[in-house]
Amino acid sequence: MQSVKPYINDNKNRFITELIELLKIPSISADSAYKTDVLTTADMIKTSLEKAGCDHVEICETEGYPIVYGEKMIDKNLPTVLVYGHYDVQPPDPLNLWNSPPFEPVIQNTDLHPEGAIFARGACDDKGQMYMHVKALEYMTSQNELPCNVKFMIEGEEEVGSVNLSKFVKANREKLANDVILISDTGMIAKDVPSITTGLRGLSYVEVEVTGPNRDLHSGLYGGAVANPINVLAKMIASLHDDNNHITIPGFYDKVEELSAEERAEMAKAPFSLEDYKKALDIDAVYGEKGYSTNERNSIRPTLDVNGIWGGYTGEGAKTVIASKAYAKISMRLVPHQDWHEITALFKSHFENIAPAGVKVKVTPHHGGQGYVTPINHVGYKAASKAYEQTFGKVPIPQRSGGSIPIVSLFEQELNSKTILMGFGLDSDAIHSPNEHFGIWNYLKGIETIPWFYKYFTEMNA
Amino acid sequence: MQSVKPYINDNKNRFITELIELLKIPSISADSAYKTDVLTTADMIKTSLEKAGCDHVEICETEGYPIVYGEKMIDKNLPTVLVYGHYDVQPPDPLNLWNSPPFEPVIQNTDLHPEGAIFARGACDDKGQMYMHVKALEYMTSQNELPCNVKFMIEGEEEVGSVNLSKFVKANREKLANDVILISDTGMIAKDVPSITTGLRGLSYVEVEVTGPNRDLHSGLYGGAVANPINVLAKMIASLHDDNNHITIPGFYDKVEELSAEERAEMAKAPFSLEDYKKALDIDAVYGEKGYSTNERNSIRPTLDVNGIWGGYTGEGAKTVIASKAYAKISMRLVPHQDWHEITALFKSHFENIAPAGVKVKVTPHHGGQGYVTPINHVGYKAASKAYEQTFGKVPIPQRSGGSIPIVSLFEQELNSKTILMGFGLDSDAIHSPNEHFGIWNYLKGIETIPWFYKYFTEMNA
Known part of the structure; x- marks a missing residue:
């Protein structure tokens, strides 16, 4: 040719x-x-x-x-x-x-x-x-x-x-x-x-809804006395990672393919400048799972990220309200051998389990893939x-x-x-x-x- | 008359x-x-x-x-x-x-x-x-x-x-x-x-903004490798209460008026049915600071509630995005002797302090009162x-x-x-x-x- x-x-x-x-x-x-x-x-x-x-x-x-x-x-x-x-x-x-x-x-x-x-x-x-x-x-x-x-x-x-x-x-x-x-x-x-x-990476994408009281409430009259769905959702989301940024869902890592030291060394040869990466994103530090490099974190490791969150008053100015409901869209990137149906089920069961008394939680799977x-x-x-x-x-x-x-x-x-x-x-x-x-x-x-x-x-x- | x-x-x-x-x-x-x-x-x-x-x-x-x-x-x-x-x-x-x-x-x-x-x-x-x-x-x-x-x-x-x-x-x-x-x-x-x-109660009302990367990112390519402002905001909000639902901002309780046992006993005489309260709000449990009753929690104790939260994709369907910014409106109800200017300053300083590397935090006071x-x-x-x-x-x-x-x-x-x-x-x-x-x-x-x-x-x- x-x-x-x-x-x-x-x-x-x-x-x-x-x-x-x-x-x-x-x-x-x-x-x-x-x-x-x-x-x-x-x-x-x-x-x-x-x-x-x-x-x-x-x-x-x-x-x-x-x-x-x-x-x-x-x-x-x-x-x-x-x-x-x-x-x-x-x-x-x-x-x-x-x-x-x-x-x-x-x-x-x-x-x-x-x-x-x-x-x-x-x-x-x-x-x-x-x-x-x-x-x-x-x-x-x-x-x-x-x-x-x-x-x-x-x-x-x-x-x-x-x-x-x-x-x-x-x-x-x-x-x-x-x-x-x-x-x-x-x-x-x-x-x-x-x-x-x-x-x-595979993907599991879910939407969660946390419901507290049956209506929006005045934060002065009820604040501190009932579960605030936004505070609760924040706490639940926060608990999905531990201090080392490992995901805490039981069984989440069970089938994760662990690469050998040789394979990781091979990966590390790809040209990569952490300084350029940070500069391009205007961040002062990267952030992720302890024990892995930036390139490993976004390729061979599974992750969990909130893609959207909303609840309560989000307009101009201030409203002293305790919202009845709070929502988030959450996606997990999966690595080979993690089955997305299984991970979605693990997430749903865990998220429902960690809901404190005083709120109801609904998890709706969106879509996913291996x-x-x-x-x-x-x-x-x-x-x-x-x-x-x-x-x-x-x-x-x-x-x-x-x-x-x-x-x-x-x-x-x-x-x-x-x-x-x-x-x-x-x-x-x-x-x-x-x-x-x-x-x-x-x-x-x-x-x-x-x-x-x-x-x-x-x-x-x- | x-x-x-x-x-x-x-x-x-x-x-x-x-x-x-x-x-x-x-x-x-x-x-x-x-x-x-x-x-x-x-x-x-x-x-x-x-x-x-x-x-x-x-x-x-x-x-x-x-x-x-x-x-x-x-x-x-x-x-x-x-x-x-x-x-x-x-x-x-x-x-x-x-x-x-x-x-x-x-x-x-x-x-x-x-x-x-x-x-x-x-x-x-x-x-x-x-x-x-x-x-x-x-x-x-x-x-x-x-x-x-x-x-x-x-x-x-x-x-x-x-x-x-x-x-x-x-x-x-x-x-x-x-x-x-x-x-x-x-x-x-x-x-x-x-x-x-x-x-x-007094009031301090603030708005917070967490900025991660300088633009919205693809969650597959960057997920797990950069601080996600929504996850970080959730973690920061979650950390504002400890396991007993005490507020963790240093100095927050320093000037709180502690009522005597007699005064609390007097308060407890007011007619109140916890069952009716829960039924009216359709909740299975109340939630709040350990050691205090519902009526105490919403009157003589200070509180911190998120009144609104937003960030990322909140529309119909799914978008696999890491948002550049996440926001929340947060209000604190204060009790006598807590000065709202002082509490606002304590919040601002604490919230800025707990921001992890990889994000920038902005706290904007809205209004307040004693x-x-x-x-x-x-x-x-x-x-x-x-x-x-x-x-x-x-x-x-x-x-x-x-x-x-x-x-x-x-x-x-x-x-x-x-x-x-x-x-x-x-x-x-x-x-x-x-x-x-x-x-x-x-x-x-x-x-x-x-x-x-x-x-x-x-x-x-x-």
Whole structure:
């Protein structure tokens, strides 16, 4: 295969313009107000797959948002790559912290991105990274360089738990049959330090409600004499970690995979500057489980974080009230071998147990997913590694990510294939945050690297 | 003086209708959207005082909402009673918990109020109780039964800290000169157990902000590796009470007045059913400082309660975010001798001290006020006691309230006079809560009792 660079140079402005059009549509799956936009986005993906060379593309309806399926089958005897991505995005709030509106994409230069970065919700997660695959396919079909079969499965509910995708996968095992799954929905260590994600954390997401008195009360007349649901919730949340920041839920760590000293030493070789990390977040110290480094804390260790809390009077000024109810959204990131159903059950039972007399507690599971690991001796990993080496001039580092793509473990279970996580984003891309962006260099580098994966994967499977 | 009852019987429908008109105006001082309504209410109070027989009434402008001042001076040599009340009300939220709109008053019968109760925000606190004094004045002037001088000072910022009233009082000592101050803004033990409030708790109200990373972060990529401001805030709040529910702020209890065993035994005689209390609030247990009874916990002991908390994603569904900031509104109820400025400073310093590395903490004081005690041998207390005996047929019980009327200690300091707290509300009136109401029996009983206070107070001062 010849260099992909000339084609990219000739077409890069169009590649950027097409992505910007996609980013203009607020495909927020969590908020039903954006239903039409989510559906419009699905149609745009369908059209883009057709234009990129798929022989067959269809919108597969589900009970929620549709899945866009596309394929180009060139020879049954050749291997098949299944590309997964998502066209939905996270809610953009808090809106006031965005420097430009989240659905009016702008290109700005930054220190890390002197070539410019596209600022918009979904720029990196996952419209930008998903669209790299569409453009890589365009390259391969237009240049007659597609060496194997390819299938696309792009969903619209990744940010809300992929419930309908699970059903779709279970019901379409044959249609989705493949030799390897390829996903770009993760990051790499740095622009000059390519890496491939070999592990994902699982997730258990729950909502809790603490009810005290049956109505809001005057804090002067009742304060100190009845359980205040907010104070109680704070105490319950606080008790979920001990002084060493270990999680106190009984049984929580029972199945946690403990890495060997060698594996931890290997991990510690990845370039990392604690000073730069703190500076980027404007914090004076990191914080986490005792006995583990920052990189270990957010990859090989399970965690518990409150993602939202509310109760009582939160408006302007003061109100002397004891609220009847207080709420929190809590998520746990899990590591391989922790089963999210089991952890959700452990959390629920523990949280109900620690409720003091005087309050009632309700725990509602939201969604979750299992963790996942790709062995670095898998042929797909080796092909990806060689592809990065080709375009970056360096062997990529295998790394565990702290994030979760719950569907990946389901793919393994239902489709019996491993997933290769070729992410081209950076930690600083602010995904799920205001001012999400994706470097144009990264976007084009992804488009350049992906065709080499197809080439090497096909060769290695020959 | 003859019985007040016949006059009340002849006029009660008008008394109720007039109060209902007043309750229709949403005079919410905490929310600037209601500015016009608050000002309209001040005008209505002015008109009502003129109609009730004041010789001189004026709207006294302040930097905030105006104070309505009225007087009827009959003889310089006779004693002067200063009536204080407020025409502003608490915000009505949460609106969805009201059975009828908060500013569309309705009369409903309840178990405790077979004669009917008026349901509306401000029905008891304080429009209803304040208006009893206007109607008692009407009775006394129309029947030629006013035995002394009277002044009214009705403010519109009690629910937001009475900041401008403080300035007004300091600047108008002569105009406000009096022999006793009379307030109805508290409750009594039960309809058949009259009581006079002899103590009020002080208040310190603060807002806290915990900042972690400089932006919202993806909880998968950063979870477990940086301080989560919500988890940290929960931990900090939890640490403010120990296992016995004592407040842990160093120095907090240093000046707390400890009651003698005799005084506590006297308090314990007040009728109280813990079962009824729990049933009314639908709780299975009370909760509070070890070593004290429920009635002690909410009257003679200081407390610390979170009145509101918020941070992160609080919308529908799930968002896996580590918030940059978390907030809480916290109030402390104080007992006599605890200085609110000092307690606010102790809180601020302690809360800043306990912040772990990795977060920044900001404490903003909102407002506060000192506690207050009326001695039961004061002539005003004795006159009030005799008035209740006259109309209830029982000697009232002196009781400490858990609530705060911060301005009362300022009155003592600036005007050198004691305040008599003749409250006619009940604990079940749901002040500051949805479905606030005021019993018609209580309203009319207040109008009946107040003129006797004037009579006995004047006689005892002769």
